[in-house]
Amino acid sequence: ELQVLESGGGLVQPGGSLRLSCAASGFTFNSYAMSWVRQAPGKGLEWVSTISGSGGSTYNADSVKGRFTISRDNSKNTLYLQMNSLRAGDTAVYYCARVGGIAVAGFEDYWGQGTLVTVST
Amino acid sequence: EIVMTQSPATLSVSPGERATLSCRASQSVSSNLAWYQQKPGQAPRFLISGTSTRATGIPARFSGSGSGTEFTLTISSLQSEDFAVYYCQQYNTWPLTFGGGTKVEIK
Numbered sequence: 001e002l003q004v005l006e007s008g009g010g011l012v013q014p015g016g017s018l019r020l021s022c023a024a025s026g027f028t029f030n031s032y033a034m035s036w037v038r039q040a041p042g043k044g045l046e047w048v049s050t051i052s053g054s055g056g057s058t059y060n061a062d063s064v065k066g067r068f069t070i071s072r073d074n075s076k077n078t079l080y081l082q083m084n085s086l087r088a089g090d091t092a093v094y095y096c097a098r099v100g101g102i103a104v105a106g107f108e109d110y111w112g113q114g115t116l117v118t119v120s121t
Numbered sequence: 122e123i124v125m126t127q128s129p130a131t132l133s134v135s136p137g138e139r140a141t142l143s144c145r146a147s148q149s150v151s152s153n154l155a156w157y158q159q160k161p162g163q164a165p166r167f168l169i170s171g172t173s174t175r176a177t178g179i180p181a182r183f184s185g186s187g188s189g190t191e192f193t194l195t196i197s198s199l200q201s202e203d204f205a206v207y208y209c210q211q212y213n214t215w216p217l218t219f220g221g222g223t224k225v226e227i228k
Contacts, residue, residue, distance in 0.1 A: 035217075037165075044208065044219055044220070044221050044222045045157075045159075045165065045208055045210075045219040045222075046219065047210075047216060047217040047218065047219065050217070059215050059216070061216050062122075062216065095164055095165070100167070100170060101170065103212075105153075105212050105213070105214075105215060105217065106170075106212050107155035107167065107170045107210065107212055108155075108157075108165075108167060108210075109167045109170075109176065110167070111164040111165055111166070111167070112164060113163075113164050114164055
């Protein structure tokens with residue numbers, strides 16, 4: 001069964017850092033691009049970052065450029081999101097999702113249950 | 122950035138009726154348009170890619186159409202499990218962008 005499971009969320013102070021992880025199983029991990037998508041409380045979906053299957057290409061939303069870094073370890077079937085210089089506006093549920101299709105720019109076909117990141121004093 | 126605009130924000134429909142949701146892009150996204158369903162407290166569920174291709178296991182009552190800048194998701198006969206928020210997403214151009222969502226509620 002295909003599964004993606006996020007972890008690493010929690011409460012962090014403004015300016016702090018956090019690393020999210022996403023463990024994938026049930027598919028050939030290195031054959032698929034992966035994305036992070038977030039959802040602020042009561043709001044809609046916002047794409048954050050995408051990484052190619054090899055890890056050689058990454059794409060980021062302007063709102064997180066220079067602060068967040070997406071990476072992956074294909075030997076561990078794990079996706080990461082390193083978040084630095086966190087702001088109150090980064091408070092959201094962060095979803096890990098597999099990118100369907102062949103292209104790196106694609107729809108997200110399988111989603112984890114999400115992990116909540118709260119940035120507050 | 123391509124802005125995706127969904128309308129209406131809320132759609133009140135009776136069970137068994139047809140629901141038509143709209144999604145407009147600020148510039149052409151070709152056919153690179155996806156739809157998702159989200160219920161309260163749950164992760165989004167992938168419904169449709171490439172404007173009209175249903176994901177595995179998605180019932181035939183869900184259909185997508187359109188091209189370029191105008192897209193539609195139609196639910197032909199609403200079932201109780203279909204009341205949810207629906208999002209469109211363009212994946213033609215970076216950054217990927219989502220619409221603000223349409224909430225389909227029971228009338």
